[in-house]
Amino acid sequence: MRQCENCNRKFGFGQIFKSLWLAYKPIVCPQCNAVYEHTMKNRILTALSVALGTIIGGLYWALSETDDENKILMLIISDVVLTLLFSSLSIYFFGFKRKHVEKAST
Template sequence: MQNCEVCKSKFKWKELLFSIWSSYKPVECRGCGKKHTISFASKFFVSFLIIVPAVIFGLLIAPDMGLSKVVTFVLIVMMAFVISLLLPFFVKYEVKPKEK
């Protein structure tokens, strides 16, 4: 789990999860108040981990199993939800640069 780059306070899993779910909203450190934004590489990583398994399952696995479109959609949504619960352990945040 990520720590604040300034004061080394540990972010809570819940803070990072809601940041990801709310379109990468910046996370504010409870210790020093610095705002952290998700890195570009982590945004790519999040998208990759959600989209690739969904596409593989939806196009390759589900048709071979004979699943209906509705069941396939529900399973893809559930899979994306479960993957999103693990993302706070992998994403990296950076101190937000000063705005001019």
């Protein structure tokens, strides 16, 4: 589900991506203020994205024939780029659950 259950407003890619990399911050619908939290599936997909980026970056590092300083720099750059790439692709499989907020009685 990538849209609000109340008003059917779609959540944008940037809104979901920002929420993901800010420690799974809940998404608030700007139209009706409904709050949605990340599911466990989202956390698993993100962990797999990070692991896959690190493994592929590590393979590049192991197979590279450059000197050590350049290898370390390329490892860091490739890990960051691949992790961001894989996590942005995994967003299309995310799901959210609505958080029911109880109103305080007055």
